[in-house]
Amino acid sequence: MNAEPTDAGRRDFLGKAAIVGATVVAPGIVLHAVAEAAPRSEAVSSKVRWGMLIDTTKCADGCRACVDACDQENGLNLQTRPEGEDAKKWDEQRAVWIRKVKVRDNLTGRVTGLPVMCQHCEHPPCVDVCPTGASFRRADGIVMVDRHICIGCRYCMMACPYKARSFIHEAVEDKLTLAPRGKGCVESCTLCVHRLDNGRTTTACQDACTKDGHAAIVFGDLKDPNSPVSKALAQVQSNQIRPELKLDTGVRYHGL
Amino acid sequence: MFGMVTRGLLTGLLAGALVALAGTAGADANWKQTTNSKATKLEQCVRPTGEIRRYHMDLLKHQRDVTVHQGVRKTPDALAGCIDCHVNKDPQGKSIPVNGDRQFCSSCHAFAAVHLDCFQCHSTVPTGR
Numbered sequence: 001m002n003a004e005p006t007d008a009g010r011r012d013f014l015g016k017a018a019i020v021g022a023t024v025v026a027p028g029i030v031l032h033a034v035a036e037a038a039p040r041s042e043a044v045s046s047k048v049r050w051g052m053l054i055d056t057t058k059c060a061d062g063c064r065a066c067v068d069a070c071d072q073e074n075g076l077n078l079q080t081r082p083e084g085e086d087a088k089k090w091d092e093q094r095a096v097w098i099r100k101v102k103v104r105d106n107l108t109g110r111v112t113g114l115p116v117m118c119q120h121c122e123h124p125p126c127v128d129v130c131p132t133g134a135s136f137r138r139a140d141g142i143v144m145v146d147r148h149i150c151i152g153c154r155y156c157m158m159a160c161p162y163k164a165r166s167f168i169h170e171a172v173e174d175k176l177t178l179a180p181r182g183k184g185c186v187e188s189c190t191l192c193v194h195r196l197d198n199g200r201t202t203t204a205c206q207d208a209c210t211k212d213g214h215a216a217i218v219f220g221d222l223k224d225p226n227s228p229v230s231k232a233l234a235q236v237q238s239n240q241i242r243p244e245l246k247l248d249t250g251v252r253y254h255g256l
Numbered sequence: 257m258f259g260m261v262t263r264g265l266l267t268g269l270l271a272g273a274l275v276a277l278a279g280t281a282g283a284d285a286n287w288k289q290t291t292n293s294k295a296t297k298l299e300q301c302v303r304p305t306g307e308i309r310r311y312h313m314d315l316l317k318h319q320r321d322v323t324v325h326q327g328v329r330k331t332p333d334a335l336a337g338c339i340d341c342h343v344n345k346d347p348q349g350k351s352i353p354v355n356g357d358r359q360f361c362s363s364c365h366a367f368a369a370v371h372l373d374c375f376q377c378h379s380t381v382p383t384g385r
Contacts, residue, residue: 040328042328144324181377
């Protein structure tokens with residue numbers, strides 16, 4: 001049951017070893033890792049499935065590092081309360097991609113804190129219900145919203161068992177180049193897709209959690225048996241939230 | 257009778273073409289002479305100018321699908337690239353939104369009376385990230 005402490009040194013070594021390995025390959029042979037170091041030029045494939053393991057035993061009470069990092073990374077902190085809008089209502093309505101949730105076992109009284117975001121299901125209900133095809137699952141397992149097609153009906157928000165999606169109610173003044181955002185569309189966690197498409201292999205929440213010394217989030221390719229997330233999943237007990245729905249989530253939790 | 261109709265049509269078409277030509281020529285002089293964007297120093301856009309003027313919306317529309325659904329970001333046809341190259345700086349070095357009054361996107365779109373919906377969601381200045 002005990003989670004193996006993540007050996008950061010070993011992971012760093014593996015990371016560096018991969019980079020060195022990529023650079024010393026004979027001419028003409030280009031490793032996948034090298035091709036991904038630059039912006040992506042080929043379509044994503046289902047050979048990869050991005051996913052996460054969140055160790056709730058390491059998730060600190062009161063810590064909001066992942067939430068804040070997500071807000072910064074995806075421009076969520078640029079949202080402003082519309083003039084005259086009630087502060088409480090705004091707090092409930094502003095787009096949030098990660099929620100810190102506390103669950104309590106009524107029988108034992110054990111309290112667990114965990115971040116909940118889009119679980120990037122293999123069979124996402126939000127995609128099933130979307131009338132326009134705006135809610136979609138990318139080949140590499142990331143569930144996203146194509147805002148160009150989204151009509152803002154919010155069926156996906158109703159369908160999502162994880163309350164992962166937000167709706168943008170008002171026109172947005174400031175936005176980042178990498179995170180377009182506008183009135184009338186639904187959005188949710190993209191697993192920092194802009195990072196992945198530009199050759200990086202970490203998410204903002206993971207980086208923040210590691211930087212704060214908790215290292216509760218392990219991210220990577222679920223289909224690669226040598227990825228940090230696959231190795232961690234092979235070693236420790238893990239759960240999906242609402243496994244009975246058989247959605248095969250890409251985000252798994254340890255200690256839940 | 258038939259000849260007259262044809263001649264009338266031809267004259268109409270010619271006049272239309274002339275107006276269109278004058279319009280694009282006007283747009284050319286307008287933005288190149290009054291801006292300090294990176295694009296002013298370049299010979300040509302990512303494609304021949306005529307092609308870009310006529311088909312940029314199709315290129316962007318195609319690219320948006322390829323980028324959003326397939327993750328392809330290495331492309332000359334991305335809107336972010338257009339903005340990066342065509343954005344002007346004010347005397348303080350601050351980027352002026354491309355959809356601002358008489359800026360690159362809006363000047364032509366105002367002339368052609370075509371709605372510019374990109375910037376309801378997309379950033380109008382390069383944010384660096």
